[in-house]
Amino acid sequence: MVQRVLTGITTTGTLHLGNYVGAVRPAIAASRESGAESFFFMADYHALIKCDEPDRIETSRLQIAATWLAAGLDTSRVTFYRQSDIPEIPELTWLLTCVTSKGQMNRAHAYKGAVDANLAAGEDPDAGITMGLYSYPILMAADILMFNAHRVPVGQDQAQHIEMTRDVAQRFNHLFGQGREFFVLPEADIEKEMALLPGLDGRKMSKSYDNAIPLFEGGAKGLKEAIARIVTDSKLPGEPKDPDGSHLVTIYDAFATPAQRAEFRQQLREGLAWGEAKQRLYDLIEAEIGPMRVRYEALMAHPEKIEAILLEGAAKARAIAAPFLAQLREAVGLRRFTAVAPPQAAMATKTKSALPVFKQYREADGKFYFKLTDAQGRVLLQSAGLEQGKAAGQWVARLKQEGAAALREAPVQRDQAASEQDVLEALAALQAAEQA
Numbered sequence: 001m002v003q004r005v006l007t008g009i010t011t012t013g014t015l016h017l018g019n020y021v022g023a024v025r026p027a028i029a030a031s032r033e034s035g036a037e038s039f040f041f042m043a044d045y046h047a048l049i050k051c052d053e054p055d056r057i058e059t060s061r062l063q064i065a066a067t068w069l070a071a072g073l074d075t076s077r078v079t080f081y082r083q084s085d086i087p088e089i090p091e092l093t094w095l096l097t098c099v100t101s102k103g104q105m106n107r108a109h110a111y112k113g114a115v116d117a118n119l120a121a122g123e124d125p126d127a128g129i130t131m132g133l134y135s136y137p138i139l140m141a142a143d144i145l146m147f148n149a150h151r152v153p154v155g156q157d158q159a160q161h162i163e164m165t166r167d168v169a170q171r172f173n174h175l176f177g178q179g180r181e182f183f184v185l186p187e188a189d190i191e192k193e194m195a196l197l198p199g200l201d202g203r204k205m206s207k208s209y210d211n212a213i214p215l216f217e218g219g220a221k222g223l224k225e226a227i228a229r230i231v232t233d234s235k236l237p238g239e240p241k242d243p244d245g246s247h248l249v250t251i252y253d254a255f256a257t258p259a260q261r262a263e264f265r266q267q268l269r270e271g272l273a274w275g276e277a278k279q280r281l282y283d284l285i286e287a288e289i290g291p292m293r294v295r296y297e298a299l300m301a302h303p304e305k306i307e308a309i310l311l312e313g314a315a316k317a318r319a320i321a322a323p324f325l326a327q328l329r330e331a332v333g334l335r336r337f338t339a340v341a342p343p344q345a346a347m348a349t350k351t352k353s354a355l356p357v358f359k360q361y362r363e364a365d366g367k368f369y370f371k372l373t374d375a376q377g378r379v380l381l382q383s384a385g386l387e388q389g390k391a392a393g394q395w396v397a398r399l400k401q402e403g404a405a406a407l408r409e410a411p412v413q414r415d416q417a418a419s420e421q422d423v424l425e426a427l428a429a430l431q432a433a434e435q436a
């Protein structure tokens with residue numbers, strides 16, 4: 001069976017080199033493997049949880065979309081979309097919310113971390129915590145389960161969310177599946193490298209540590225300046241350096257071939273100056289990133305092109321999501337009222353077939369006539385001959401609308417075999433049908 005791989009990026013900022021090495025590059029590489037079907041998306045609903053600045057949200061999702069495309073994502077092979085373009089996702093979120101235990105959400109790291117911080121600050125435990133933050137893992141579960149992903153490449157910090165997704169999926173399958181496994185239980189693909197690409201100071205590269213090397217922001221100049229700020233020891237040019245203790249070397253490795261890695265280490269041991277080492281690192285990264293930056297800038301100059309690509313991706317995603325969600329709605333009991341004919345509809349059909357009928361016709365004398373028969377064809381009323389066909393039609397219309405009230409004036413006679421009661425009932429039935 002084709003393995004589905006799915007991952008999302010929360011659109012609250014721009015991507016740095018660590019995101020590129022840890023998430024974007026491996027995801028693009030994986031999408032080129034045959035036998036995998038990939039889904040990548042901008043988790044912009046998740047962004048709203050963390051950010052209430054509309055302009056920042058707007059810019060970030062555009063920049064991140066452009067980054068993926070510039071980095072070589074082939075949208076003919078993968079499904080690339082914005083979470084917020086898929087209304088089935090929030091709908092599924094609700095179905096899942098209704099089977100998620102609150103106790104489990106209480107234990108979510110992000111929520112617990114926020115509570116602990118509040119307690120430490122002597123605040124109310126839930127101060128500043130929104131329901132969005134609290135329910136964050138359920139929205140993420142919907143992202144994954146909507147497309148029945150088998151593998152979810154994420155950072156270590158997201159591993160718990162995948163566990164929760166499996167739990168929720170299992171509960172839903174158990175409650176509503178009736179033997180059918182609606183949801184695949186996903187596996188987290190924890191990228192070792194993702195946690196490991198160090199920042200300027202040697203800690204994990206992260207916006208929050210302010211130690212990130214920008215990917216495209218600031219251009220080639222920005223990249224060079226950031227690399228110049230990588231912290232090294234103070235060994236002088238010519239002094240032998242220990243490559244294994246240096247995070248500059250770790251960053252170099254992330255872009256180098258095995259041969260380049262060996263050579264770089266050798267030169268450092270032989271006394272390569274840190275300044276020169278930084279220049280080599282810059283050249284290496286720029287060789288990979290530079291051509292992407294050109295594509296990135298071209299895309300950023302034409303947001304409408306990105307929009308078109310994303311809408312195409314959303315259509316592809318919804319072609320899967322919409323029919324699946326329809327099955328899930330069905331499973332929980334949100335069903336159309338068409339499977340069984342309701343009593344009201346059955347009655348209406350019966351009455352209709354039993355309705356009396358007016359028939360209009362022209363006789364050999366050239367005059368126009370009409371008659372009222374009951375459902376069985378027995379004549380109840382017979383008109384006189386009229387000069388105009390139109391007049392016959394108008395009387396029929398009046399008798400249907402006004403019933404017995406029009407009877408006194410109408411040019412009609414009751415058939416001898418019919419009782420007055422038969423006629424009144426027949427007209428009442430027609431009048432009721434007319435008003436229905």
Ligand code: TRP
Nearest residue numbers: 006007008009010043046140143
């Ligand atoms: N929560 C993830 C993060 O912040 C982003 C994300 C949202 C995601 N939905 C997802 C990742 C589904 C993988 C699958 O990194």
